Amino acid sequence: xxxxxxxxxxxxxxxxxxxxxxxxxxxxxxxxxxxxxxxxxxxxxxxxxxxxxxxxxxxxxxxxxxxxxxxxxxxxxxxxxxxxxxxxxxxxxxxxxxxxxxxxxxxxxxxxxxxxxxxxxxxxxxxxxxxxxxxxxxxxxxxxxxxxxxxxxxxxxxxxxxxxxxxxxxxxxxxxxxxxxxxxxxxxxxxxxxxxxxxxxxxxxxxxxxxxxxxxxxxxxxxxxxxxxxxxxxxxxxxxxxxxxxxxxxxxxxxxxxxxxxxxxxxxxxxxxxxxxxxxxxxxxxxxxxxxxxxxxxxxxxxxxxxxxxxxxxxxxxxxxxxxxxxxxxxxxxxxxx
Amino acid sequence: xxxxxxxxxxxxxxxxxxxxxxxxxxxxxxxxxxxxxxxxxxxxxxxxxxxxxxxxxxxxxxxxxxxxxxxxxxxxxxxxxxxxxxxxxxxxxxxxxxxxxxxxxxxxxxxxxxxxxxxxxxxxxxxxxxxxxxxxxxxxxxxxxxxxxxxxxxxxxxxxxxxxxxxxxxxxxxxxxxxxxxxxxxxxxxxxxxxxxxxxxxxxxxxxxxxxxxxxxxxxxxxxxxxxxxxxxxxxxxxxxxxxxxxxxxxxxxxxxxxxxxxxxxxxxxxxxxxxxxxxxxxxxxxxxxxxxxxxxxxxxxxxxxxxxxxxxxxxxxxxxxxxxxxxxxxxxxxxxx
DNA sequence: AACGTTCGGGTGAACGTTCGCCTAACCAAC
DNA sequence: GTTGGTTAGGCGAACGTTCACCCGAACGTT
Numbered sequence: 164x165x166x167x168x169x170x171x172x173x174x175x176x177x178x179x180x181x182x183x184x185x186x187x188x189x190x191x192x193x194x195x196x197x198x199x200x201x202x203x204x205x206x207x208x209x210x211x212x213x214x215x216x217x218x219x220x221x222x223x224x225x226x227x228x229x230x231x232x233x234x235x236x237x238x239x240x241x242x243x244x245x246x247x248x249x250x251x252x253x254x255x256x257x258x259x260x261x262x263x264x265x266x267x268x269x270x271x272x273x274x275x276x277x278x279x280x281x282x283x284x285x286x287x288x289x290x291x292x293x294x295x296x297x298x299x300x301x302x303x304x305x306x307x308x309x310x311x312x313x314x315x316x317x318x319x320x321x322x323x324x325x326x327x328x329x330x331x332x333x334x335x336x337x338x339x340x341x342x343x344x345x346x347x348x349x350x351x352x353x354x355x356x357x358x359x360x361x362x363x364x365x366x367x368x369x370x371x372x373x374x375x376x377x378x379x380x381x382x383x384x385x386x387x388x389x390x391x392x393x394x395x396x397x398x399x400x401x402x403x404x405x406x407x408x409x410x411x412x413x414x415x416x417x418x419x420x421x422x423x424x425x426x427x428x429x430x431x432x433x434x435x436x437x438x439x440x441x442x443x444x445x446x447x448x449x450x451x452x453x454x455x456x457x458x459x460x461x462x463x464x465x466x467x468x469x470x471x472x473x474x475x476x477x478x479x480x481x482x483x484x485x486x487x488x489x490x491x492x493x494x495x496x497x498x499x500x501x
Numbered sequence: 502x503x504x505x506x507x508x509x510x511x512x513x514x515x516x517x518x519x520x521x522x523x524x525x526x527x528x529x530x531x532x533x534x535x536x537x538x539x540x541x542x543x544x545x546x547x548x549x550x551x552x553x554x555x556x557x558x559x560x561x562x563x564x565x566x567x568x569x570x571x572x573x574x575x576x577x578x579x580x581x582x583x584x585x586x587x588x589x590x591x592x593x594x595x596x597x598x599x600x601x602x603x604x605x606x607x608x609x610x611x612x613x614x615x616x617x618x619x620x621x622x623x624x625x626x627x628x629x630x631x632x633x634x635x636x637x638x639x640x641x642x643x644x645x646x647x648x649x650x651x652x653x654x655x656x657x658x659x660x661x662x663x664x665x666x667x668x669x670x671x672x673x674x675x676x677x678x679x680x681x682x683x684x685x686x687x688x689x690x691x692x693x694x695x696x697x698x699x700x701x702x703x704x705x706x707x708x709x710x711x712x713x714x715x716x717x718x719x720x721x722x723x724x725x726x727x728x729x730x731x732x733x734x735x736x737x738x739x740x741x742x743x744x745x746x747x748x749x750x751x752x753x754x755x756x757x758x759x760x761x762x763x764x765x766x767x768x769x770x771x772x773x774x775x776x777x778x779x780x781x782x783x784x785x786x787x788x789x790x791x792x793x794x795x796x797x798x799x800x801x802x803x804x805x806x807x808x809x810x811x812x813x814x815x816x817x818x819x820x821x822x823x824x825x826x827x828x829x830x831x832x833x834x835x836x837x838x839x
Numbered sequence: 840a841a842c843g844t845t846c847g848g849g850t851g852a853a854c855g856t857t858c859g860c861c862t863a864a865c866c867a868a869c
Numbered sequence: 870g871t872t873g874g875t876t877a878g879g880c881g882a883a884c885g886t887t888c889a890c891c892c893g894a895a896c897g898t899t
Contacts, residue, residue: 167561167622169885180849185887193847212620216558217885220854225554234587240786242578244586249572252604261623262602266590282506282550284855285599391790422790429792448578449787452729452760454767507855518879523857531877555855558884622885 168211176205188213227263228255228475229277229286233293234267239390239419242447243464247314250468251290258476260287274303281309288479290314290471294325295359310478312471316359324478326470326489330360330444331367333460333493334414337442338371340495341412346440350383350410352397352420361389364416364444383410394423402431402439411439412501418443418450418459425453425500440501455499462493506549514543526551565601566593566813567615567624571631572605577728577757580785581802585652588806589628596814598625612641619647626817628652628809632663633697648816650809654697662816664808664827668698668782669705671798671831672752675780676709678796678833679750684778688721688748690735690758699727702754702782721748732761740769740777749777750839756781756788756797763791763838778839793837800831 174181179198186192187202194202205211219225230251235241252262263286268276277300280286288310291300294317301323304311313325334351341349351368354361365384372379385397394415402409415421421443425435433439436455443450446461470489477484512519517536524530525540532540543549557563568589573579590600601624606614615638618624626648629638632655639661642649651663672689679687689706692699703722710717723735732753740747753759759781763773771777774793781788784799808827815822 167885168620171885181885182850182887183848185885186848189887191888193845195847198847210620212617214622214885216554216563216622217854218887220554220558220856220884221886221888223854232583235583240578240580241583242580244583245570245573245579248582248602249604252602256604264586264590264600264602266587266594279550282548284552284554419790422787426790426792447787449760449785449790452757452764452787452791454764454792509855519855520857520880521878523855524878527857529858531875533877536877552855555884556857558854558886559856559858561884 167214168209169214170211173202173205173209173211176209177202223284224479225263225285225287226260227286228260228472228479229263229265229280229289231265231267231276231291240447242445243462246464247292247468250465251472254469254472255476258472260472260476260479274299277303281307288312288475290475296357310475312475312478314467314471316363324474324484324487326467326474326491328462328467329367329490329492330364331370333444333462333495334364334367334416335371336493336495337414337444337460338368338375340497341414341440341442341501342371342375342377344440344501346412347377348383348410349377349412349414350380350385350401352385352387352394352401352413352415352424354389354416355386361386361416368414389417389420391419391423391426394420395427396423398424398427398441399431402428402433406438409439412441413439414442414444416444418445418447418457421457421459421500422450422453425457436499436501442501446496451498453500458498458501459496460493461496463491466491506547507552508549511540511543511547511549514547515540561622562817563601563623563625564598565624566598566810566817567601567603567618567627569603569605569614569629578785580783581800584802585630585806588803589810592807592810593814596810598810598814598817612637615641616645619645626650626813628813634695648813650813650816652805652809654701662812662822662825664805664812664829666800666805667705667828667830668702669708671782671800671833672702672705672754673709674831674833675752675782675798675839676706676713678835679752679778679780679839680709680713680715682778682839684750685715686721686748687715687750687752688718688723688739690723690725690732690739690751690753690762692727692754693724699754706752727755727758729757729761729764732758733765734761736762736765736779737769740766740771744776747777750779751777752780752782754782756783756785756795759795759797759838760788760791763795774837774839780839784834789836791838796836796839797834798831799834801829804829 170181170184174184184202187194187199232244255262265276290312292314294313294315296318298317301317301321305323313323316325316327338349353365369379383401387393387397398413401413413424415424421441424441428435428439435441443457443459446459450457450459474484508519508522512522517540522540525532525537570582593600603614628650630652632651632653634656636655639655639659643661651661654663654665676687691703707717721739725731725735736751739751751762753762759779762779766773766777773779781795781797784797788795788797812822
């Protein structure tokens with residue numbers, strides 16, 4: 164367990180009171196150069212480092228940011244987590260904060276977890292992700308007036324600090340790109356209507372289709388889970404009709420669905436990128452290794468994590484953050500599937 | 502902002518001294534049933550929750566477990582992180598601990614980071630991952646006698662608590678499976694010799710080959726980075742000769758290399774699973790969606806995270822852990838590539 | 840010679856807990 | 870009526886910081 168070097172030991176070593184050592188270390192002392200040097204030497208000799216728990220106790224701050232994420236289902240992967248965590252970690256460390264990850268729970272227990280972290284003084288703020296309409300965490304934190312930043316948007320009438328990625332713009336880019344490649348019959352594999360993220364992305368699809376003067380056919384909008392299996396089935400339906408009738412391009416709201424679509428198209432004997440174009444969303448790391456490599460949309464995750472923490476730190480310090488609502492632009496990654 | 506319910510306020514509310522409240526809450530009091538009820542009611546009415554920072558300060562413990570992981574390169578993915586973190590989180594929470602993730606740095610700075618977390622009293626122990634031969638963290642923590650558990654093994658002469666996955670056994674399973682499918686000419690795409698994990702896995706390859714009475718040909722052992730590109734090039738070399746000379750099966754030490762091999766084989770016009778069998782390692786989530794789905798080896802990550810924390814918690818409490826070195830068995834996932 | 844002013848540093852208290860020790864009151868037994 | 874044992878709960882201290890305030894000495898000014 165070894166030695167805990169405290170202020171008092173440094174003080175004894177330097178022959179001053181321990182409070183004086185504290186002052187010197189915090190730079191707010193009127194001390195002679197000699198004693199300052201003596202103190203610094205003692206600090207160095209003993210390897211003193213201030214105990215953060217005591218500091219936090221004194222400051223009535225934990226300097227911790229709570230974060231929880233929904234664990235991915237077994238055959239999915241959260242390829243974003245690593246990047247998002249790393250960028251938050253880095254930004255937080257630079258501001259003297261640390262991250263406190265905690266297990267994700269559903270329903271009422273979820274808000275209980277947030278409340279408990281606040282009431283036990285463990286965290287000074289939260290970054291919340293996977294937000295959706297009517298997110299109970301947002302209502303709770305707003306009412307408590309507790310600092311938080313959401314990665315994602317929720318109900319339009321709610322006003323809270325957030326960072327999000329412009330999914331509509333992402334799909335716009337995808338559709339515009341397809342149009343530039345002379346596609347006219349474009350279908351979408353989308354998510355259920357209760358998904359805020361899905362609706363945002365789909366809105367971009369509609370807008371770009373309208374702007375391009377293309378017809379939006381209801382039967383070419385497939386809504387379902389963001390899984391491989393749904394993507395496969397949806398694409399099989401979409402591509403089932405004759406080559407003059409079926410869509411020539413499909414955009415999916417995530418890579419997993421797109422990969423399902425890839426399989427369906429391949430099973431129908433279609434050449435992808437030739438007979439049918441397919442575009443995903445996410446740039447999952449494996450997507451580049453598919454046959455053919457998947458054209459997809461990449462989100463600036465690193466930037467998002469950074470912004471979340473930057474805003475949150477300002478809030479936790481009681482400052483007005485420079486920006487309150489940040490919308491980051493994704494980027495189309497052109498490979499061979501479209 | 503509003504939560505400052507302390508013991509004192511509860512005490513005033515209940516008409517007792519605050520220390521008595523503390524005693525009641527910690528169950529070590531001699532108190533009459535009535536005052537106990539009064540206190541509990543006050544606790545409940547005010548929504549009192551003990552301040553953890555103060556508790557930790559008093560206990561001279563942070564109840565935190567430090568954890569850091571090497572961030573993956575842009576086009577790779579750490580599909581393990583989510584599972585590993587989640588399982589550690591869960592196990593830690595059950596024991597009253599939390600995780601403190603911190604940014605990964607290389608070289609001397611790395612040990613500095615560990616030292617700083619110890620000296621500032623932020624953590625009571627570490628889980629370290631991505632360990633290799635001569636890991637400076639292990640030397641440092643052993644010398645400091647600071648509680649830690651390694652996920653992975655290091656130099657054989659070092660004795661420290663660890664959890665690892667039996668990579669040798671994983672490759673054994675792969676080779677045995679190939680042998681049972683009548684393969685006789687089996688090649689391996691491996692990692693550089695300075696990789697402890699790689700050598701462990703490769704050892705299993707050798708053992709199974711020997712046990713099966715198969716010849717190990719040096720030119721059929723390709724060593725290089727665990728990347729798609731190296732896997733592709735290595736497989737291109739291995740499969741370059743005539744069909745009677747080249748290996749009929751390739752095992753790779755991770756899925757990324759295996760996918761590279763898939764591409765190379767396909768480019769040579771070989772049918773995978775037919776002309777050549779390919780087996781990966783990791784069960785990366787996308788692997789199941791490849792053409793053909795990749796046969797691979799799955800590691801019990803959830804279990805590993807759980808075990809790490811279980812052992813560490815015992816160490817941090819000063820107990821002798823029930824087990825000190827845990828070796829978990831991976832599992833062959835049979836799909837269509839072999 | 841009396842009076843500010845700065846410099847150099849000490850002192851006590853507080854943050855919210857927990858823990859060991861003390862004590863007042865009650866009761867029973869001698 | 871003294872002793873002794875229990876019961877119920879109070880009290881002071883401590884964990885390692887920081888912060889507001891205090892104080893003596895040296896110096897210069899009127």
